[in-house]
Amino acid sequence: MSGRSLRRHVTSGLMTGLVAVLSFTAVLALVLILGDLIAKGASSLNWDFFTKNPVPAGQSGGGVANAIVGTGIIVGLAALIGLPIGIGTGLYLAEYGSGRLGWIVRFVADVLNGTPSIVIGIFAWTWLVRPMGGYSALAGSVALAALMIPMIARTTEEMVRLVPHSLREAALALGYPRWRTSLRVVARTALAGIVTGCLVGVARIAGETAPLLFTALGNLNFSTSVTQPMQTLPHQIYEYASGPFEEWHRLAWASALVLMSLVLLLGVTARWAIRQRHGAAR
């Protein structure tokens, strides 16, 4: 092997090694973060943590029951608002989206997908908090729904497009009108994919904090009224992490572990669902 050829092969080997090392560095970051979460959070998880409300600053004990319930309510309400609109938009894009409006909607969805969530928070503040005269869980839900719609729309579209044309043709040939074909045959075939997209969307907004800062605000007490401020896990983590007390930091780590588990659970379920359906196709 001549010197030049040797050098080229050595370079190739070195660069291969380098990209491998870079990949493992990225994975290492994840392992470190998850490891720290478990190491610092797991020890604080106990019955009280899930069932009690926060105690006044400086005291020890207490839990984050209000934040867990609050996250459930706000995210659930957001899903209730966001999912129908998102799925409908996705179906529109897949079924009728070849014209100019389709192009616009698709582009707007992509642009909104990248819009900072804090700006969406300003949107909800102007339209709900200011007219209603106070912070409310409802405003938080609307902000989260607005974050969710573009994502759900694009996933739904993709999933519906994966359905083979022969299925539509068969349904139409049997005399199904187009709307029934779309709903009963096409959307139903793509159902697993659509559900996956929804789960991923919910998982994403469940961890959002920024749009809740000046909409749902946060609440020290247990509240289930959607017209009042409400505490959520991400907001609780933010408050506790920025605070001066050791006890708060401990609770922040535990809350982070719970939030992360929740998000991962949704995500892994979604992944599992899509494997069941599209394992061979993808």
Added chain:
Amino acid sequence: MRLRGGFFCAMPRCYRSVTDAEYVSDRMTTLPIHPATTPHAVPAPAPTPQSEWRTLRGTNVGDRLYRATLTALALVLPLLLVTLLAELVVGAWPAIKRFGLPFVWTSVWDPVAGVFGAAPMIFGTLASSLLALLIAVPLALGVAIYLTEFSPKWLRQPIAFLVELLAAIPSVVYGLWGIFVLIPFLRSYVVPPLRATLGWTPLFGGVFYGNSLLAGGIILAIMIVPYIAAVSREVLLAVPASQREAALGMGATRWEAVWTAVVPYGRAGLIGAVILGLGRALGETMAVTMVIGNRHDISLSVLQPAYTMAAAIANEFSEAVSDLHLAAMFEVGLVLFVVTVIVNACARLLIWRVARGTAVGSRAL
């Protein structure tokens, strides 16, 4: 887990769907005409005038209702974008009228005196995002290239999955980790040697308190790696195998094939991926707010605290002391929004071009 490749980068495989007229006439009548697939003469169906199909379709109330409903739902998104923009402009109007264009390059921020200039935040936003790109781009491209070109097959799925998981971690958890793990680590192991060797440059000057541009940049980098990696991977996967084969066939080593044939082919898409990451970094709020220090100041040193537009909105929006202060916050939001929209639009156009299969223009970049 917001990004299994397709999920978040959203690149439809089939770009063109069919209109109703085409849907019926196209598919139904042209099907039997392929001579290759129908060796025996199939009686051609009686030609059906499109108009007749139209009338048939038009009579179905359900179809019209369905289409109208979906269209109404689809209009929500454009409406959202327009109201968002309108309300930002309206809310920011007092500040725009008062400070005009110098708002973006003056640096006094005094809510009490009612003087506002956003230069430090704009600087901080750009600086932290660029720092993040500097760290994230090699990592993410490394992941993408390794996964598509070099890794053993059994390792592909696990690594891709783990890197995607990084995107599933909520921003506030990154912030928590940044405060209690990353900053202490930087303080004891990274900053002392940095200062010892490079302390004389303005980039690493000043006292390090922990909350700093450096911490913000690193956290942002970890957060955007999965986005850039996922899109880059899709782009590299879309490069035809013939590119690789041609380079290898001419005697290139594996790395040369990747670097001279595969990467240039997907260049537009890769740049798009990086710009997409930039868009994420610019708008990221919580993690940055928690570690960047939130100080209204322009300092060249990465060891000093800084401020970003998103962090400013998070901190000050609900505590605005005057109407003008609130208007100034709106204007910061407007600037942030417009910048991210432009950045994202550029990224999308670049990625679309590659993903659509017409990578012809990629050489031009």
